[in-house]
Amino acid sequence: MNDKTVGLILKEQDYRESSVILTVLTKEYGKISLVAQSARKMTSKNRGSILPYTKGEFFFDFKETRTMFRLKTAHTIEMYRYLHEDLNASLAIAVIAEVMDAFLLESADFELSSHFYELFEEACTALNERHRADIVLAVTLADLLDVQGIGPDVDECVLCGNTNVAAISVRDGGFLCADCAAGHGVSLNDLSSLRAFRLINKAKLAHCSILEEHMDSAMETCTLLVEFLRQHAGLSVRSFPLFQQMFQV
Ligand SMILES: [Zn+2]
Structure with missing residues (x-):
């Protein structure tokens, strides 16, 4: 199921060669992990939208049995500059x-x-x-x-x-x-x-x-x-x- 949620990024950890795992606090799903593939590459479209301690909107594939999902796209709602x-x-x-x-x-x-x-x-x-x-x-x-x-x-x-x-x-x-x-x-x-x-x-x-x-x-x-x-x-x-x-x- 393709899902959209608003969440607050608590944590970002490097994952494999160029990806990151985001720990995101959401209202609908509680705390979830989103894998942003290739997010550390300069060309990644998500690169600027996955900073810890920001609020964003996240598109991902939700599966009931999981707590870790692949992030499709993200964009920042509140940067807290x-x-x-x-x-x-x-x-x-x-x-x-x-x-x-x-x-x-x-x-x-x-x-x-x-x-x-x-x-x-x-x-x-x-x-x-x-x-x-x-x-x-x-x-x-x-x-x-x-x-x-x-x-x-x-x-x-x-x-x-x-x-x-x-x-x-x-x-x-x-x-x-x-x-x-x-x-x-x-x-x-x-x-x-x-x-x-x-x-x-x-x-x-x-x-x-x-x-x-x-x-x-x-x-x-x-x-x-x-x-x-x-x-x-x-x-x-x-x-x-x-x-x-x-x-x-
Ligand atoms: Zn006393």
Whole structure:
């Protein structure tokens, strides 16, 4: 069956001599792989339309039993130009794409992949609109953890329910009060760290402008959320250290 779908490119890998495999997030089919044959040749008609972190329209042969298809043609719908020109933004979207790719098995949970589609599109748009990359990344990671049911508890001490919190414990899954932190050998965090961590975990990408007004940096929160992914989802995010190293306000 000849099919057409709109999708967001999460990843591109070289395949054989001159082809590439695209990992594409779609609304209709979840996460699919499209083989773009000879796409690395100068003469390929698809060459300019298969850039990661862009939104495109793809024509391919759909077969129910498969998750990998041969791409016929593609054209870009949304390039997100600034996202690709800005180092902070492009490194942040790489982290988001890596985490989403890891969480989504091929043609897996439809509800999850359609949520990821919306979230990825929102994150690309926010970065392209020049919202701060540390904030966009932190809010998106918090959302991804939340959807997986492993989001940090930021309302009270996770161990005793005390609302007077003093520390963030990745191992325990959120805030701790001073007593529980002492009991668990967790060092205390200052008020601004606690506040930033709570705000990010409560926020949506639509709140970027407000967060930017109230927060000097979301990098500490990003680092904690990446550690949540490692400890609670067994995911070590390979692209994060580069973001951490290169990010500049
Ligand atoms: Zn406690």
